[in-house]
Amino acid sequence: MxxxxxxxxxxxxxxxxxxxxxxLDLGRTGWASQLRSAGATALGPVISRLGPxxxxxxxxxxxxxxRAADTTRRQSQGTAASRHLAxxxxxxxxxxxxxxxARVVAVGAQGASGPQRVTLDVGSRDxxxxxxxVVTADGLVGRTVSVAPWTTDVLLVGAADLTVGVRVxxxxxxxxxxxxxxxxxxxRELSLALVVQGSVRAGDVVRTLGSPSGRPFVAGIxxxxxxxxxxxxxxxxxxxxxxxxxxxxxLDVVAILxxxxxxxxxxxxxxxxx
Amino acid sequence: MRLPATGAVxxxxxxxAVLCVVTLxxxxxxxxxxxxxxxxIAVGLRSGVASGLGWGLAAGWLVDLVPPGGAVLGLQALVxxxxxxxxxxxxxxxxxxxxxxxxxxxxVGASVEASHILLGLAAGAPVDGTASGLRVALxxxxxALLVPVLLRLEGLLLRRGLA
Numbered sequence: 001m002x003x004x005x006x007x008x009x010x011x012x013x014x015x016x017x018x019x020x021x022x023x024l025d026l027g028r029t030g031w032a033s034q035l036r037s038a039g040a041t042a043l044g045p046v047i048s049r050l051g052p053x054x055x056x057x058x059x060x061x062x063x064x065x066x067r068a069a070d071t072t073r074r075q076s077q078g079t080a081a082s083r084h085l086a087x088x089x090x091x092x093x094x095x096x097x098x099x100x101x102a103r104v105v106a107v108g109a110q111g112a113s114g115p116q117r118v119t120l121d122v123g124s125r126d127x128x129x130x131x132x133x134v135v136t137a138d139g140l141v142g143r144t145v146s147v148a149p150w151t152t153d154v155l156l157v158g159a160a161d162l163t164v165g166v167r168v169x170x171x172x173x174x175x176x177x178x179x180x181x182x183x184x185x186x187x188r189e190l191s192l193a194l195v196v197q198g199s200v201r202a203g204d205v206v207r208t209l210g211s212p213s214g215r216p217f218v219a220g221i222x223x224x225x226x227x228x229x230x231x232x233x234x235x236x237x238x239x240x241x242x243x244x245x246x247x248x249x250x251l252d253v254v255a256i257l258x259x260x261x262x263x264x265x266x267x268x269x270x271x272x273x274x
Numbered sequence: 275m276r277l278p279a280t281g282a283v284x285x286x287x288x289x290x291a292v293l294c295v296v297t298l299x300x301x302x303x304x305x306x307x308x309x310x311x312x313x314x315i316a317v318g319l320r321s322g323v324a325s326g327l328g329w330g331l332a333a334g335w336l337v338d339l340v341p342p343g344g345a346v347l348g349l350q351a352l353v354x355x356x357x358x359x360x361x362x363x364x365x366x367x368x369x370x371x372x373x374x375x376x377x378x379x380x381x382v383g384a385s386v387e388a389s390h391i392l393l394g395l396a397a398g399a400p401v402d403g404t405a406s407g408l409r410v411a412l413x414x415x416x417x418a419l420l421v422p423v424l425l426r427l428e429g430l431l432l433r434r435g436l437a
Contacts, residue, residue: 011328015355018331021348032347039339047341050297107299108342109350113399117342153342160397161345180398187402250302
C-alpha cells in the first residue's frame with residue numbers, strides 16, 4: 001500500500017502537467033513547436049525509412065516545371081510515383097514554379113474528420129521552410145507547418161485549424177474556406193463563407209486568393225468545387241459546401257512550392273497613356 | 275535504475291504500434307485498427323488501472339510527438355490515459371477469454387473514437403461515423419488476435435524473472 005501512494009502522486013502530477021501542456025499549446029505559446037521539432041528530428045529518419053520506397057526522381061532534387069517537362073515527355077512508363085510526379089510537373093497551374101517533389105511517408109492519427117496532418121520525406125536540408133504551399137497535380141493539399149532536417153509536417157486542407165482565403169468562380173468573389181461550419185456537411189466537405197453576398201453556384205471552382213509573398217498560399221491554386229449553396233436567409237454573406245479537389249486520404253507524391261518575397265520592383269506605369 | 279523487461283517490451287510495443295499506424299496509413303491502407311488501444315488493453319488487463327493510466331499517458335505522448343503528431347500537444351495523452359484506465363479497470367487474474375478481450379476492445383476503442391468525434395464536433399468539423407465505426411470493429415478484431423499473444427509474452431517474462 002505504501003508503494004502505491006508515491007505512484008499515484010507521480011501519475012497525478014503527470015496528468016496535471018499534460019493538461020497544462022494542452023492549455024499552453026492551445027494558447028499558441030510556441031513551446032510546442034520546439035518539442036515537435038525534437039520529435040521530428042529524432043524519429044523523422046525512421047519514418048522516412050519505413051514509409052513508401054523513394055524513387056530517384058524524388059531524391060531531394062529541386063526541379064523546375066520547365067526543365068522536367070522534357071523528362072516527363074520521354075517517360076512513357078514508370079512506377080506510380082513517377083506517373084504522379086509526371087502529372088504534377090505537367091500541371092498548367094505549376095508551370096514555371098520552383099518546387100521540391102516529396103512523398104508522403106506518414107499520416108497522422110485519423111480523427112473522426114479524417115487525416116489532419118501528414119509527414120513528407122523532405123526537410124530543411126532540401127530547402128523547405130514553414131508556411132509554404134503543398135500541392136498535387138489536382139490542387140492544394142495544405143501548408144508546411146513544422147520542418148525538421150529530413151522531414152516536414154503538413155497541415156492538410158480540411159484540418160479544423162486551417163482556413164484558406166479564396167476566390168470563387170469566374171467573378172472571383174472573395175471568401176474563406178475551412179472545415180468548420182454551422183451547417184451540416186458530408187464527411188470531408190469544406191465550408192465556404194463569402195465575404196459579401198455573391199453569385200456562387202454549384203460547380204464553381206474555388207481557388208486560393210494568395211498570401212503576401214506567396215506564403216503560405218500561392219494565388220490561383222484550385223482548392224475545391226462548390227457542391228451546394230446554403231439557404232442564405234438571414235446571413236450576411238452566402239455560404240456553400242465545397243468538395244476538395246484533392247483526396248487527402250490517397251496522397252502519394254506532392255510538391256512544395258518554394259516561394260519567397262518579391263525581389264524585383266514592380267514597374268510603374270502612367271494611367272491614360274496610349 | 276534498471277528498466278524491467280516488461281517496461282521495455284511495453285515501450286517498444288507502443289512505439290511499434292504508433293509507427294505502424296502512421297506509416298501504413300501513408301501506404302493508403304485505411305481504415306486501420308487503433309494498435310495503441312490494442313497494446314493498452316494488454317497492459318491494463320495484466321496490471322490494473324494505475325499502470326493502464328500511466329502507459330496510456332505515455333502512449334498518447336508518443337502519438338503526439340511521432341511525426342506528423344497531433345493537432346494539440348498533450349491532448350492524445352489525456353485521451354489514451356482514460357482509455358488505459360478503462361482497460362485497467364477490467365484487470366483480471368488468470369486467463370482471459372478472447373470474447374472478453376474483444377468486448378473490452380470494443381468498449382475502449384469506442385471510447386477513444388467517441389473522444390475524437392466530440393473533439394471534431396466541438397471544432398465544428400464534419401465527422402465520418404462510418405469510418406469511425408469500422409475503425410472500432412477492426413480494433414476489436416485485432417485486439418482479439420494480438421492481446422492474448424502480448425499477455426503470453428509478459429507471462430513468459432514474469433516466469434523467467436525478467437519482470
